[in-house]
Amino acid sequence: MSDYVSLEGLTLAYGKTVAVEGLDLSIAKGELIALLGPSGCGKSTTMRAIAGLMTPKAGRIVIDGRDVTRLPPSKREIGLVFQSYALFPHLTVYENVAFGLRLKSAPDLDAKVRDGLATVGLSDFADRAPRDLSGGQQQRVALARSLVMEPKVLLLDEPLSNLDARLRLEMRMELQRVQKETGITMVFVTHDQAEALALADRIVLMRNGAIEQMGTPEEIYSAPVSGFAADFVGFETILPDGAGGGLAWRPGAVVLGSGPNEGTVRGTAFAGERREYILESPLGTIKADTPAGAAPLEIGQSVAFDLPRERAAHLARLD
Amino acid sequence: MFEDRRIGLALALPAAIFAAALFLLPVGILLSEGFRADGGWSLSAYTDFFASGRNRVVFLRTLKLAALVAGVSAVIGYATAFAIVSLPPSSRGRVFALVTLPLMISPVARTYAWLVILGRTGFVNQMLVGTGLLDTPLRLLFTETAVFIGLLQLFLPLMIISLVSAMENMPRDAVPAARVLGANWLQVFAKVILPLTREGLVVGGTLVFTGSMTAYITPAILGGSKVLMLETLLYQRVTVASDFASASVIAMILMVMAFSANLLLKRLASARRAK
Numbered sequence: 001m002s003d004y005v006s007l008e009g010l011t012l013a014y015g016k017t018v019a020v021e022g023l024d025l026s027i028a029k030g031e032l033i034a035l036l037g038p039s040g041c042g043k044s045t046t047m048r049a050i051a052g053l054m055t056p057k058a059g060r061i062v063i064d065g066r067d068v069t070r071l072p073p074s075k076r077e078i079g080l081v082f083q084s085y086a087l088f089p090h091l092t093v094y095e096n097v098a099f100g101l102r103l104k105s106a107p108d109l110d111a112k113v114r115d116g117l118a119t120v121g122l123s124d125f126a127d128r129a130p131r132d133l134s135g136g137q138q139q140r141v142a143l144a145r146s147l148v149m150e151p152k153v154l155l156l157d158e159p160l161s162n163l164d165a166r167l168r169l170e171m172r173m174e175l176q177r178v179q180k181e182t183g184i185t186m187v188f189v190t191h192d193q194a195e196a197l198a199l200a201d202r203i204v205l206m207r208n209g210a211i212e213q214m215g216t217p218e219e220i221y222s223a224p225v226s227g228f229a230a231d232f233v234g235f236e237t238i239l240p241d242g243a244g245g246g247l248a249w250r251p252g253a254v255v256l257g258s259g260p261n262e263g264t265v266r267g268t269a270f271a272g273e274r275r276e277y278i279l280e281s282p283l284g285t286i287k288a289d290t291p292a293g294a295a296p297l298e299i300g301q302s303v304a305f306d307l308p309r310e311r312a313a314h315l316a317r318l319d
Numbered sequence: 320m321f322e323d324r325r326i327g328l329a330l331a332l333p334a335a336i337f338a339a340a341l342f343l344l345p346v347g348i349l350l351s352e353g354f355r356a357d358g359g360w361s362l363s364a365y366t367d368f369f370a371s372g373r374n375r376v377v378f379l380r381t382l383k384l385a386a387l388v389a390g391v392s393a394v395i396g397y398a399t400a401f402a403i404v405s406l407p408p409s410s411r412g413r414v415f416a417l418v419t420l421p422l423m424i425s426p427v428a429r430t431y432a433w434l435v436i437l438g439r440t441g442f443v444n445q446m447l448v449g450t451g452l453l454d455t456p457l458r459l460l461f462t463e464t465a466v467f468i469g470l471l472q473l474f475l476p477l478m479i480i481s482l483v484s485a486m487e488n489m490p491r492d493a494v495p496a497a498r499v500l501g502a503n504w505l506q507v508f509a510k511v512i513l514p515l516t517r518e519g520l521v522v523g524g525t526l527v528f529t530g531s532m533t534a535y536i537t538p539a540i541l542g543g544s545k546v547l548m549l550e551t552l553l554y555q556r557v558t559v560a561s562d563f564a565s566a567s568v569i570a571m572i573l574m575v576m577a578f579s580a581n582l583l584l585k586r587l588a589s590a591r592r593a594k
Contacts, residue, residue: 051499052499053495053498053499072498072503073495073499074498074500074502074503080495082492082496084490084491084492086490086491086493086495086496088493088496088497088511088515089493090514099502099510100500103500103501103502103506145500146499146500149500
């Protein structure tokens with residue numbers, strides 16, 4: 001794999017609090033990478049470091065063959081779409097998009113700005129103020145503002161988390177389209193596994209400032225390496241396999257109503273298409289669900305269940 | 320808020336009566352004094368005032384010092400305010416408290432402290448003479464510099480507070496966004512921070528300018544009769560010469576300057592924004 005962006009032994013800290021330690025990551029040109037993990041795992045810190053908004057304690061950041069570790073953000077040729085969008089409220093949409101181009105006195109400024117606005121479908125909004133736009137539109141302005149600079153890498157911080165469900169789908173397709181059209185290398189940060197699975201070419205799952213697992217969405221989804229990774233992608237029942245590793249099942253993989261094991265229903269929730277159950281059993285806590293049409297189980301009721309081996313994910317580590 | 324607006328207005332009545340009887344009326348009488356001469360209306364008090372070279376010197380000095388203090392405090396204030404808002408929230412409160420601490424100490428005490436520092440046998444001179452840099456102590460007190468320093472330390476916190484609250488209202492990440500888009504720090508300040516904190520600068524600038532202009536204690540103690548400002552001149556005219564006409568003129572000048580400063584700053588702020 002060609003290393004278009006590479007992070008080498010990157011250690012990042014806020015004062016004495018180490019947020020990321022010894023991180024190694026290579027990103028190929030044109031790749032769409034998701035940094036996935038719970039809050040506090042170091043994913044946003046890593047992104048800020050790539051952008052140059054934070055100076056590493058140790059390690060190197062190389063972009064397109066150039067060591068940018070000590071360069072200020074203004075010299076890195078990267079784009080960053082903030083979670084808060086960070087549009088300039090005193091400037092129009094047009095001037096927001098033109099901001100970076102004006103600073104470097106880019107030729108054909110007007111054409112580039114119009115182009116950028118067209119790319120995100122906001123040509124008619126050039127003279128508006130950012131506050132008159134919806135959240136989704138503001139984000140597209142922020143996207144255009146970064147794209148017109150033709151950055152080597154586009155970083156996006158939780159690009160979909162502030163949008164409602166409908167806009168989220170729209171923006172997701174928008175990002176994929178833009179990436180396909182421009183071939184730009186994108187790194188986005190998210191805590192939402194569904195978002196990462198749907199959007200990324202490759203997912204970097206982070207935990208406590210280090211990489212827990214890295215792989216294609218399929219690998220991350222179906223072959224987690226640890227209890228943490230399994231839990232994060234929806235394997236809710238995780239049991240030791242007796243050999244230091246573990247076995248993990250999604251709720252839908254647990255068979256309810258028959259099987260060698262016995263458990264007691266401790267909790268139940270109706271979730272539309274499925275009905276979810278929490279069982280207490282000698283094996284541990286089991287999370288299962290059934291199609292909503294199945295006869296509901298009562299809390300306190302005893303029920304037989306099976307954990308089919310062939311539907312389990314095999315974890316190298318239990319933690 | 321009230322179904323009947325008259326109830327709301329009635330609630331403001333006591334304050335309105337108080338202000339009218341004890342503020343507007345006496346000020347009105349005082350100011351009208353400046354337009355009277357020989358039993359009739361006249362502008363002679365004003366022409367007399369500005370005819371005096373000494374008065375003109377005091378007038379221009381007051382204007383100059385107030386503008387200088389406002390300008391310098393804006394420069395220091397921006398740096399300090401940006402440092403404060405860049406701190407993590409936990410330590411931000413503590414540092415902010417340090418900035419406001421001087422406001423809780425009597426300005427008389429604070430100004431007298433400068434005597435200890437700037438006097439003939441004060442800290443600065445002891446250092447200069449003690450280290451052999453100078454043979455004889457410098458005369459630091461009763462100079463414009465001393466008044467300037469005293470006023471600056473007196474009013475700087477107001478500028479910092481105004482700018483901090485203005486900066487706290489800037490969108491989070493506006494500054495890093497500009498950095499990533501290629502702006503150096505000077506450009507970040509000119510294109511993002513300044514336009515987004517203009518209102519804070521207007522408020523802070525007006526407070527510091529009018530405060531410096533109308534300060535009495537600081538120029539009285541650090542400037543004495545050698546470096547008169549309009550306030551100390553006013554006091555002198557009244558107590559030494561019982562010259563109420565001049566006092567009235569000075570009071571009017573101070574008022575007009577305060578209002579003009581505020582209008583001018585507001586105009587500057589909105590003119591830039593419209594561009």
